[in-house]
Amino acid sequence: MTDGPPAVLVVEDDPDLVALLEMVLVESGRRVRTAHEGRAALARVGEEMPGLILLDMRMPGMNGWEFAREFRARHGHGCPIVVVTAAENARRRAEEIGADGWLSKPFDLDEVLAMVARFLGPAGAEGPAASR
Amino acid sequence: MAIYVVLGIAWIAFSDRLLDALVPDAELQRTLQTAKGIAFVVLTAALLFLLIRGSERGLRALSAEVRATLDSIADGVMLVDAEGRIVEANRAMIQLLGATSKDEVTGPISEWSERWKLRSVDGAAVPNERLASMRVLAGEPNPRYDAILQRADGVDVFVSVSSAPVERPYGRRLAVTVLRDVSPARRLDDAREEFLASAAHEFKTPLAVIKAYAQLMARREPEEAHPLAVIQRQVDRLALLVQHLLDASRLRLDPADGRQERFDLASLGREVVEQLRHATTKHDLRVAAGAAVPVQGDRDRIGRVIATLLENGIRFSPAGGPVDVRIESDGVEAIVSVTDRGLGIPRDRQERVFERYYRAHAGMPDDPGGLGVGLDVSRAIIQRHGGRMWFESVLGEGSTFHFTLPMVAEARA
Numbered sequence: 231m232t233d234g235p236p237a238v239l240v241v242e243d244d245p246d247l248v249a250l251l252e253m254v255l256v257e258s259g260r261r262v263r264t265a266h267e268g269r270a271a272l273a274r275v276g277e278e279m280p281g282l283i284l285l286d287m288r289m290p291g292m293n294g295w296e297f298a299r300e301f302r303a304r305h306g307h308g309c310p311i312v313v314v315t316a317a318e319n320a321r322r323r324a325e326e327i328g329a330d331g332w333l334s335k336p337f338d339l340d341e342v343l344a345m346v347a348r349f350l351g352p353a354g355a356e357g358p359a360a361s362r
Numbered sequence: 363m364a365i366y367v368v369l370g371i372a373w374i375a376f377s378d379r380l381l382d383a384l385v386p387d388a389e390l391q392r393t394l395q396t397a398k399g400i401a402f403v404v405l406t407a408a409l410l411f412l413l414i415r416g417s418e419r420g421l422r423a424l425s426a427e428v429r430a431t432l433d434s435i436a437d438g439v440m441l442v443d444a445e446g447r448i449v450e451a452n453r454a455m456i457q458l459l460g461a462t463s464k465d466e467v468t469g470p471i472s473e474w475s476e477r478w479k480l481r482s483v484d485g486a487a488v489p490n491e492r493l494a495s496m497r498v499l500a501g502e503p504n505p506r507y508d509a510i511l512q513r514a515d516g517v518d519v520f521v522s523v524s525s526a527p528v529e530r531p532y533g534r535r536l537a538v539t540v541l542r543d544v545s546p547a548r549r550l551d552d553a554r555e556e557f558l559a560s561a562a563h564e565f566k567t568p569l570a571v572i573k574a575y576a577q578l579m580a581r582r583e584p585e586e587a588h589p590l591a592v593i594q595r596q597v598d599r600l601a602l603l604v605q606h607l608l609d610a611s612r613l614r615l616d617p618a619d620g621r622q623e624r625f626d627l628a629s630l631g632r633e634v635v636e637q638l639r640h641a642t643t644k645h646d647l648r649v650a651a652g653a654a655v656p657v658q659g660d661r662d663r664i665g666r667v668i669a670t671l672l673e674n675g676i677r678f679s680p681a682g683g684p685v686d687v688r689i690e691s692d693g694v695e696a697i698v699s700v701t702d703r704g705l706g707i708p709r710d711r712q713e714r715v716f717e718r719y720y721r722a723h724a725g726m727p728d729d730p731g732g733l734g735v736g737l738d739v740s741r742a743i744i745q746r747h748g749g750r751m752w753f754e755s756v757l758g759e760g761s762t763f764h765f766t767l768p769m770v771a772e773a774r775a
Contacts, residue, residue: 246571254578288563316566317608321662335570336601339577 236281237261238346241271241297242314243289251284251342258343259353268292272300279308282349284333284342287315287323298327310349366409373402438521438541442495444534446471458521458543460514471495479512483520494525498537503527508544520548562608566601573597595641602673605666609739610718624770627655627664627696631689634668644682647672651689655696657767659747664767667740671700671763674737677730678723679704679760695749695766703760712755716741740765 238255242248243266252262263280265271267289274280283301287294298311310330317323320334331345347353377398385391432439438455440448448468459478461467467474472490474480480488488509490496497505506524513519525539573594580590628651635649657664668687675685679702688699707715711722718738723729741751744765755761 244567244571247567247574250571250574250578254574316563316570335566336573336597337570339574339581 234261236309236350237263237278238350239271239274239280239283240264241266241268241283241289241294242286243267244286254339254342255346258346260346260350266291268294268297268300271297272304275301275305275308279305281309282346283309283311284314284346285311285329287313287317294323295327298329302328312345312349370406438543440467440495440539440541441528442471442499442525442537442539444499444536446490446496446499448474448495449536455541458513458519458541459511460517462514466514479510481510483508483510485510494523495537495539498525498527498539499535511541518545519543520545558607558610562604565604569597569601569604573601591640599641599673602666602669603733606670606733606735606739609663609666609743610735622658623661624656624658625661627657627698627767628652628689629654630661630665631668631687631698634665634672635687638669638672638676641673642676642682645676645679646682646684647676647687648684649687649689651687655689655691656770657696657747658770659767660743663743664747667743667765668698668700670736670740671698671765674763675700675702675704675761677732678702678706680728680730691769694769696769697764697766699762699764701760701762706757706759706761707753707755708757712753715753716751737763 238260240248240251240255240262242251242264245266248264248266252264255262263274263278265274269292271283271285272292275283285294285297292300294313294315301308301311311327312331312333313320313324313327313329314333314335314337315323316335320332323329324332330349333341333345378395381391381394381398385394432450432452433454435452436454438458439452440455441450443449447470451464451467455467456462456464459467466477471493475488475490475493480493482488488507491500494505494507504524504526506522508520508522511519511521520543522542522544523539524542525537528536528538530536576590576593576597580587580594583590631651632649635647639647672685672687679685681704683703686699686701688697688701690697690699705723705728707722708726714720715722716737717734719734720738721729721732721734724734737751744751744767747767749765749767751763751765753761753763
């Protein structure tokens with residue numbers, strides 16, 4: 231297990247969006263881990279259970295639906311999942327996989343930070359720290 | 363036949379008298395009378411036999427013609443009797459189902475729908491009393507619906523089912539039911555909708571990236587706030603267009619899509635107006651909404667309908683001016699009206715305003731652009747919620763678009 235506050239696992243295939251989310255979250259004092267698709271995300275979860283997963287739905291390789299099914303099978307409700315999707319009805323995608331919240335693309339950065347704070351509480355006093 | 367009747371009566375009435383007059387001998391008269399009787403019976407029988415054979419041949423020819431006609435129809439046709447049994451099916455029906463003989467496609471219709479896995483388009487089995495034939499037998503004049511069947515080889519076929527009553531002079535009514543294979547059209551539709559849906563999806567991820575980076579920069583460089591706000595606004599505008607495309611495709615793909623929740627239409631209206639206030643500097647967006655107007659449905663989609671009407675109001679009044687949103691209710695229905703004082707719609711183009719891809723201002727000097735999907739999608743959303751949408755417009759004076767939604771009891775809202 232890695233030391234420090236629970237991490238946010240960003241599962242997203244667009245590298246620019248991953249980089250941005252990582253930058254913004256780290257700046258706001260979160261520890262961030264990333265994965266570009268479902269299988270890589272499962273490996274990250276295997277290494278360390280995150281405090282929250284931000285999950286894209288459409289990804290090459292293992293997509294969001296398959297990841298969510300596999301994650302629940304292995305870890306039950308190990309940590310909350312927030313769906314981040316461009317789909318027309320983000321809420322419905324979230325319901326489909328029993329997610330705890332949803333963000334529809336394009337989102338406001340403030341929405342993302344508020345969503346993370348809702349599940350992880352205010353950013354830790356330890357200060358910014360990133361790990362991969 | 364008539365001649366036979368006249369001759370027959372004449373024979374019965376006069377033959378005995380004739381015999382009396384012509385043959386005086388009583389013995390001979392009796393013999394002749396017996397012979398006459400036998401001859402009459404034989405002749406009558408022969409005549410009747412010829413008549414019956416003639417009409418039977420006619421009937422058989424007619425029946426063969428009807429059969430040939432049924433078989434030459436390209437759609438599957440079946441005849442269902444009052445007990446709900448399929449008593450007749452044409453060749454196209456056998457082919458449609460990939461069956462090998464007529465026996466496979468006739469019999470009780472409940473077994474038939476089970477055998478061929480009849481489902482409605484959303485995949486749910488069609489209950490017996492909802493079958494078009496059964497509805498006709500129960501008195502409905504002309505039911506129709508779309509359904510899916512599984513052919514003998516396991517392949518699904520999309521069919522459009524319709525049924526109509528056949529009234530008979532003797533006996534109870536029948537139902538004639540027609541199944542049209544709409545699979546090719548349906549597959550093309552599905553492919554097109556899927557393409558549209560992924561295209562819209564592919565558009566939104568880059569929009570998300572652009573918008574988020576613009577926001578990040580606006581936080582870091584407050585002095586660049588204005589240009590970065592413009593980028594965000596244009597991204598939002600593109601996102602709404604993409605959303606329309608998604609709505610247009612999704613509405614057809616998942617008819618049951620969408621959430622049902624109770625919400626206050628008045629506060630939704632105020633919210634949408636606030637969100638769009640930053641989209642214009644030339645227009646004065648005003649809301650007239652009183653007490654809460656509780657309605658039920660998909661709040662996001664209804665919000666997009668109001669946003670579409672407002673955006674149209676803004677877009678079609680390029681010189682600026684007020685755009686008014688009014689939300690009222692008569693206790694039964696909620697009515698939302700959006701009024702602009704802009705270009706208005708030429709009278710001869712008003713009829714087509716709700717058609718998909720139709721743009722009433724296309725080719726006009728002040729065409730403000732657009733995709734021509736907003737109103738079509740909006741009206742479809744409103745209709746799906748049990749409401750109506752209409753408009754009044756005068757060229758050069760502006761337009762008012764209205765829609766209604768059924769209200770829900772406030773106590774339960």
